[in-house]
Amino acid sequence: MAAPQGDGLSHLRPWRKGESGNPHGRAVRAIKLFELMAPDFGELSAVESAVLLQACRLMARGERAANPNDAVRLSNAAVRLLTTLRRKRSRPDRPPLRERLAAEFADQGDAV
Numbered sequence: 001m002a003a004p005q006g007d008g009l010s011h012l013r014p015w016r017k018g019e020s021g022n023p024h025g026r027a028v029r030a031i032k033l034f035e036l037m038a039p040d041f042g043e044l045s046a047v048e049s050a051v052l053l054q055a056c057r058l059m060a061r062g063e064r065a066a067n068p069n070d071a072v073r074l075s076n077a078a079v080r081l082l083t084t085l086r087r088k089r090s091r092p093d094r095p096p097l098r099e100r101l102a103a104e105f106a107d108q109g110d111a112v
Helices: 027-043 046-064 067-088 095-104
Strands: none
Touching: 027 046, 027 095, 046 067
16 A cells, blocks of 8 residues: 655645634533533543533434434434443432423423
8 A cells, every 4th residue: 555645634724714613613502411411420430421421412413413313313322321321320319300401491492
């Protein structure tokens, strides 16, 4: 196999002045879901926090998915990640997440 010629960066283009490198911005919905769900699992290690954040990102992407098949695929992946965390432990003294989400977003008119 031949080695690539040049510096390997020829396909990249620089950002124009005033153009953002992150056009979609921060994942606000995923962060909000993470903040709502994290207390259910008690103290999380760094790896467990990363798994929970990834599950929240998948759920947020599933909410925005235009294709229903993609929404189901993303939701299933999130459920698998949450199941691994739930096996660790859950806190029975807190109301279920569904009730807390309904209370949190009732005043905003968002569907849960």
